[in-house]
Amino acid sequence: MVIAGLQKLSLIDYPSKVCSVVFTQGCLFRCAYCHNPELIPITAAGMPEATVFNHLKERQKFLDGVCITGGEPTLHRDLPAFIRKIKALGLLVKLDTNGSNPLMVESLINERLVDYLAMDLKYTWKKYDEIANTKNKTVIENCRQTFGLIQFSGVDHEFRTTILPGVHREQDFFEMAGYLKPGEKYFIQQTQFVKNFDPAMSREIGFDVKELAKKLREAFPQLLVEAR
């Protein structure tokens, strides 16, 4: 694991839980809206794992769990070993993933190492790489496979789409919501305009996000749709 950072306390990164957030280094995607572009290179130096575990041991009684996010955590082969150590402390684990590593996600599910999965659904499958920007069809197929694995995992989960202004159109969200099965959670997130990977990206969304979420709830009453 290359650990890029530790947020000691968060009330928003794990639904209804008090958690710490571990940021991992490295990602294969190049999303224009990425608001942690410093986490994209895979080679950067990391923080000692001991720093994370010293904190978790100290705060174990006050925390419900740990959210592992990135970058893309599943790039790290020793992610399962890292999670086993967290679980040994009696803490829950939420994993944020872009879905590019179905083998890793499957093994985490099978070993019951994750209690909550949050996967980005970047775009419709046909246009996925317009956001992920990998120039690699296999990676996109992998995301599709992970999506299916999560849907049938039995693990609490959510899918979320961050809006890329000037690219996503309202009708795309109806197609993406159509991929979900009854009872699943679908969150539409606004881009945070901070230090984005592509600072020149458009800022014009072109539609009202809350209104879109309302229309999606009407069209897909079997889903739990929210705008964030």
Ligand code: SF4
């Ligand atoms: S927003 Fe895109 S580039 Fe940034 S970490 Fe997530 S998947 Fe990677």
